[in-house]
Every structure is written in structure tokens, then in C-alpha cells.
Amino acid sequence: MEERKIEILLNKYLQGTATAKERTAVEEWYLKFKETERPEITDTFVESSTDRIWQRLEAQFDLPEQTTTIPLHRRISTWAAAAAIVLVALAGLFYHYSNGSIAERPGLANQSDVAPGGNKAILTLANGKKISLNDAENGALAQQAGISISKTADGQLVYEPKALDKELSPKEISYNTVETPRGGQYQISLPDGTKVRLNAASSLSYPATFAGQDQRMVQLTGEAYFEVAKDKQHPFTVKSKGQEITVLGTHFNVNAYADEPAVKTALLEGSVKISAGTVAVVIRPGQQASLKNGNINIEEVNTSVMADWKAGKFRFKNEPLASILRRVSRWYDVEIVYSPGFKDMPTFTGSVSRFDNVSAVLKMLEETSDVKFSIEGKTIKVQ
Structure with missing residues (x-):
């Protein structure tokens, strides 16, 4: 395995510098992996991204939150299945990314998308x-x-x-x-x-x-x-x-x-x-x-x-749309623009990962209300 290429790709994604194709590779294989075999990855590589990877696990699988930072390889004895998920996802990620077998995932209504912070x-x-x-x-x-x-x-x-x-x-x-x-x-x-x-x-x-x-x-x-x-x-x-x-x-x-x-x-x-x-x-x-x-x-x-953001999530409980979009604006560094005459401010209850692109958050809001969104560069329009 070309471990260095995996490390470069993962770090680019975590720091928000990955291309659309690279982000798609990470996200698709993070969500669609199968627990088949455990690749050989050194402790140094695993530890280099442990905190952010663990936040992703908490967000995706609703695991109990950790109150101290513990290297991921030391958590395996307690969270063996979760750790295996990370390692298998990385192996599948590299294989399919290097072979170009993952298609671009369309954003909201086939428009541009914005990566998370x-x-x-x-x-x-x-x-x-x-x-x-x-x-x-x-x-x-x-x-x-x-x-x-x-x-x-x-x-x-x-x-x-x-x-x-x-x-x-x-x-x-x-x-x-x-x-x-x-x-x-x-x-x-x-x-x-x-x-x-x-x-x-x-x-x-x-x-x-x-x-x-x-x-x-x-x-x-x-x-x-x-x-x-x-x-x-x-x-x-x-x-x-x-x-x-x-x-x-x-x-x-x-x-x-x-x-x-x-x-x-x-x-x-x-x-x-x-x-x-x-x-x-x-x-x-x-x-x-x-x-x-x-x-x-x-x-x-x-x-x-x-404290949902600490666990890598957006969680809403009867939260007004304006409050949710203020959070979205800060995390994705986007401007929120309301269409002329927009007055309805529904409340929402739900949960979505902060590590998804902004389209995933907006799609969830669209599916549970009559509100519609469009993405134009770094601007989100509310209709």
C-alpha cells in the first residue's frame, strides 16, 4: 500500500484543501466501506489524524464521546469495530481513488457545493x-x-x-x-x-x-x-x-x-x-x-x-431556521441571502454530520419543510 498517498489525500480533505473529486473519494468510501480486511498502517499515520477521525466516528455512528484525547490505536481494544472501520475505509479509499473508479457526487440540485471547515x-x-x-x-x-x-x-x-x-x-x-x-x-x-x-x-x-x-x-x-x-x-x-x-x-x-x-x-x-x-x-x-x-x-x-459541534455534528431540536443558518454560515464560511418577501421561519429537529458538504445539510432541511435553497459559489439563497 502506498501509505504516503493516503496520508496526503486524507490530510487535504481534513484541512479543506481537497478537490471536488478527492472529497468525493473520501466521503463515498467513508460511508460505503465494508469490513473485509484490516490493512497494515503504521501507528504514526493513524495517530496523525486520530482526533479528527474519532470526531467523524462519533458523528457517523453516534459513539459515546471521549473526554480525553487517546491515540486511536490504543482505543482498538475497547472500540475494535470502530477502529476497523477507519482502517478499512482508508484502504478502500486509496484503491478506488487511485483507480479513478468513483464518480463525482452531485451537490444540491446539481449545483456547486461547499466543503466543510x-x-x-x-x-x-x-x-x-x-x-x-x-x-x-x-x-x-x-x-x-x-x-x-x-x-x-x-x-x-x-x-x-x-x-x-x-x-x-x-x-x-x-x-x-x-x-x-x-x-x-x-x-x-x-x-x-x-x-x-x-x-x-x-x-x-x-x-x-x-x-x-x-x-x-x-x-x-x-x-x-x-x-x-x-x-x-x-x-x-x-x-x-x-x-x-x-x-x-x-x-x-x-x-x-x-x-x-x-x-x-x-x-x-x-x-x-x-x-x-x-x-x-x-x-x-x-x-x-x-x-x-x-x-x-x-x-x-x-x-x-x-455541544453538538464538538462531536462533529449539527443537531437541531425545535431550532429556528435562522439560528441553524447562522451556524451553517460560520462553519462553511458562506453568506446567507433570503429571497425578497421570505418570512416563514420554521423550526427543525434532526441531525447531520458537520463533515458533510453544505448540500447535505441543506437537503435535510429541504426534505422536512417547504424551504428551498440554491448554492451560488459561497452564497446560499433561501427561498
């Missing part, structure tokens, strides 16, 4: 230097305040504490920012062990080290999923669009986009305190707090739906 982000260091994480080589990127900053093969930005020469004071702290574009996402591992997944069109500002600080404070715009490392002596605080979230160690999702009518915080594990002006509430797992016009409303929710 991928791992794309810009890291801005304290000195103002900007690093394109999708272009940077894997390995060490920089060092700040005794912290080693590196990019891993599975698309993560990792901050690893080293020995400090002295205790740092707050004024000496170096602040970094990671920004994802429309059509991008990225995962960051902070020096305290906290993991943050940034959704499209989002940014996170944070200290390169938490040494010398009474609390761990970060600033968020957009959407992120947090897995906060426990540290009772140093609370973790997230500032976002008029509110502060304070935790000791927990898992939660924050949606704080500027174009959304409310800031939504959904809790999956632990407890969090949300403060906005003079108002403060504490929510428990399975609840979501919505901040709007200075008021905080708490409701019971399906948290897997609220």
Missing part, C-alpha cells in the same frame, strides 16, 4: 508575532515565560510548563490569543491541563502561564467547549459578552457570538457560577443559562445537542 487558526503571541497554525509544521513553535508552545500531529496547540527561574508576578504574564476564522476550529491545551475547543469564528485570549495568579482567567468571543482542570486554590474564570463564568473544574459549552440574541452556557459536568452585573446564578449538569438583556434564564436541556 477544518483545523484552522491564528496564534498571536505576546510580542505580536502571528503564527498560522494550519500552515505551521508540527513541533515546537515558541517559548514564553518558561512555557513551551507546540503544535501536535493531531491538530492541537499545547502549552507545556517548564521549570521557572522565579515566581512570576501578574504584570509579567504573557498573554496569547488563538483566533479561528469562519470555517475553522482548533483545540488548545493550556498549561494547567485545561482543554479548550474553539468553534468557527471564535477567539480565546489567555495567559501563557497561570503562575503568580490567584485565578485562571481567559477571555472568549464566539463559541468554545471547556474541560477545566481541577484546582480548588485557583478558580477558572471565562469572560464572554457581558458575563463571567467561574468554576473549579468542570465541562461546559459557551456560545457567545456577537450575532446571537443571547449568551448560552450549557453544563455537562460539575457546577458553574454565572455572573452578569448584579445577577448571579449557579447551574447544574443538564441545565443551560441564557443571558439576554441583563437577565439570566435557566432551563433543562439535552447538553449533547448544545
